[in-house]
Amino acid sequence: MNKKRNSLLTIASIVALFLFLWYASAHFNKYSIRILNDIAIFMMLAVSYNLINGVTGQFSLEPNGFTAIGAYVSSLLTLTAAQKHAMFIIVPMIHPLDTLHLPFLAALIVGGLVTALVGFILAFPVFRVRGDYLAIVTLGFGLVIRVFSNNAISVTNGPLGLKGIGAYTNLWWSWGWAVFSLIVIMRLVNSGYGRAMKAIRDDEDAAIAMGINSFKIKMIAFVTSAFFEGVAGGLLAHLITTISPTLFTFFLTFNLLIIIVVGGLGSMTGTVIATVMVVWGSELLRVVDQPMHLFSFTIPGVPGMRMILFSVLLIVIMLFAREGIMGQKEFSWNGFLNFLRHRKQK
């Protein structure tokens, strides 16, 4: 009975979310809508990122490289043949790609699948040895993807990047995918596979001794993350409509790392809360980069100060508040209702 009630509550809150989005898309200004879109895409990225880092415990630095793949693949597919012909002025595009054209949803999914395949190829040699190298291999991949997008001009248009990508991403697309990825990843975490992932995180040797195929489980986590990061990259490209090799820097990965650490490694609830805090907070923190007026003093703004604050924040949280907001706990309707009841009795 509780189970039925909880699913109803979940469905009701999703409906409420979309009612809010419907209201927002009609009444909010462009800036607020952009922030809402950013929150959705970052939520999707952070939840997938937490699956491999927090739930499975394999430190990885892939998001900037993987969103780049998703963004490039899906935009190349939604651009029309005429647009591509006009844009590739240095070197014409290689053949089958230059006339290929897909609708938005199909392009996003293909982008996700290509990213998942790349993730599989990258992780295969790493997971056969020890997971330690995953971080350095994915960090290196983020640099290599930039080398590739700058040099493979007949595929990526080189440093000029892609322009005039259709602005298809709206609140429905971004939040639809964010909610979908959250549901899929939560189902995965709560399944037998998810328990195996947590076992690997807590003690890999013990997990293997219990008969868990650690290579397969780590691979499932990583490839799932890769798929959703690719789709999120596609959504991002169709939100900002112009992409170039310099867009997908390590700063993106660093932001996501802060989000999952603030929220609590392994807690999806924490990740969702932290995404809203960090995306919103970094908008507010823009004042740090500009001159500040305190009483009658003027503190000159230092561009780049935000990055310093972010890295100090990350180190301080790791040293003194490693649990983050939620630790490894998750939100549950039972817990929430008990909490409300308890408050009433007081």
Add this chain to the structure above:
Amino acid sequence: MNFSEVIQQLVNGISLGSLYGLVAIGYTMVYGVLRLINFAHGDIMMVGTYMAFFGVSAFLLPWWASFIFAMVLAALLGVVIDKVAYKPLRSASRISSLITAIGVSFLLENLFLVLFGGVPKAFPIPKLFAGSLNIGGVILPFVSIFAPVLGIVFLLILLQLLHHTKYGMAMRALSLDIETTRIMGVNVDAVISLVFAIGSALAAAGGILWSLKYPSINPLMGILPGLKAFAAAVLGGIGDVTGAAIGGFIIGVSEILIVAIFPELAGYKDAFAFLLLILVLLFKPTGIMGKDLGGRF
């Protein structure tokens, strides 16, 4: 390509490789002892180079004094980073110290960007290193001779330290089992500090030689050499100092040769070390000199 061109490319490759090797030694020593990828290592190299730059241009020290000054400061920085950011997390899960390592790396890069700007600075080259020898059409810049010689001298000193002193014995013991070494009465924290000091000083030496070769320094200069040096450490067999040096030479020489043989691949030069890293993991994960560091970690 005729004979003298081949020799020329080899000379270039060896001098580049000795720089990678110097940086790789720090990676491999820290990983050998703590099983930690010190992401800040490339940035320590950058800081060391900046210190040498300021030693010469701001404090007007003679070049050798400022190079020593830079190596000492880099060693101090390495020790401080370990004490502040890694030591409190020794007993925590392994992912925690990796996350702080990446935090420290990002902090150093952005701190130097804010303090000194992103515009590359010209590294002053002492007169001694500015010239070059011409032997039968092969041009030997003094830096290209000096770098491998210095690299090998440092390696020999380090091997002497590792195998013929008590500190070296303690380091080798640590890489097998920290807790047992502690029980044996070794001051584990002091030895770990020494490991960070040596690795960071060598990184600074590598960075200084790097900027004598490519005299333009900026706060992000440590990222790519750091990554390639890590690939060199894995190629040589992580945890093994000689292996790191050999791995560095292999990566340096092959990077130069590939560009010399296939000039159209020059744009992809920086991706090559990465490809090599993947191939090593795929076919010989323990590297050339490597021993299995006790299974999976």
